Amino acid sequence: MKLFYLALSLIFFFIPFSILGETMSDLIWNNGLYYKKGSKTPFDGIVNGEINGSFKNGKRHGKWTRYYNNGRVFSISNYYLGLKNGSFITFSKNGQYIEKGKYKNNLEDGLWLRFFENGKINYKGKFINGKKTGVWVGYYYNGQLEYKGSFKNGKKDGIWEFYSSNGMKYNEFSGIYKNGNKISKAL
Numbered sequence: 001m002k003l004f005y006l007a008l009s010l011i012f013f014f015i016p017f018s019i020l021g022e023t024m025s026d027l028i029w030n031n032g033l034y035y036k037k038g039s040k041t042p043f044d045g046i047v048n049g050e051i052n053g054s055f056k057n058g059k060r061h062g063k064w065t066r067y068y069n070n071g072r073v074f075s076i077s078n079y080y081l082g083l084k085n086g087s088f089i090t091f092s093k094n095g096q097y098i099e100k101g102k103y104k105n106n107l108e109d110g111l112w113l114r115f116f117e118n119g120k121i122n123y124k125g126k127f128i129n130g131k132k133t134g135v136w137v138g139y140y141y142n143g144q145l146e147y148k149g150s151f152k153n154g155k156k157d158g159i160w161e162f163y164s165s166n167g168m169k170y171n172e173f174s175g176i177y178k179n180g181n182k183i184s185k186a187l
Contacts, residue, residue, distance in 0.1 A: 021046060021047070022036065022045060022046070023047055023050075024047050024050075024051050032059075033059065034058045034059070042055075043058050050066065050067050050069075051065070052064065052065045052066075053079075056081060059081050059082030060082055061081055063076065074091060075091070078103075083105050085106075086102060087100075087102055098114065098115055099113065099114045100112070107127070108130050109127050109128060111124065120139065122138065123137065124136070125151070131153055131154030135148070136148070136151060142165060144163065145167070146162070146165075149177065155180035156180050157177055157180075159175075159176055159177075160173070162174050171185065
């Protein structure tokens with residue numbers, strides 16, 4: 001019986017990994033599409049390894065998962081024919097959230113959150129068509145407010161307040177912004 005298991009182990013050891021599935025290193029990127037090395041046909045299929053996902057007509061399609069060397073998940077993202085669409089999440093090596101958001105047609109869209117290793121929020125705000133919009137708030141590692149202000153079409157617009165890590169207001173940066181430029185001092 002031991003001889004059987006030894007023979008079975010040797011068979012699996014010598015089977016080329018390409019038979020078990022493709023990896024990203026088996027593919028090449030050319031003119032916006034992925035191809036299996038040596039092929040002129042855009043790749044359709046699944047890749048496994050440090051990056052798991054599927055391709056349709058040479059483009060990423062469906063759920064994609066990337067892993068750290070320790071086997072934990074690094075990121076989960078979703079694609080539709082090569083464009084990021086849907087939820088996007090990244091994790092630290094110990095499994096904590098780093099960033100959460102959504103994409104629509106390859107652009108950030110909706111609420112985005114970024115976290116510190118301690119699980120506290122680093123910043124939060126909304127995107128529309130890849131541009132920051134509305135109120136954005138940032139915090140220091142200790143939880144103290146770092147900044148608060150609004151964006152319009154991806155540029156600072158309105159009242160912005162900036163603070164030190166001990167809560168003192170930075171008047172030199174705080175003020176009223178229009179179209180990304182500071183137009184008046186702090187209130």
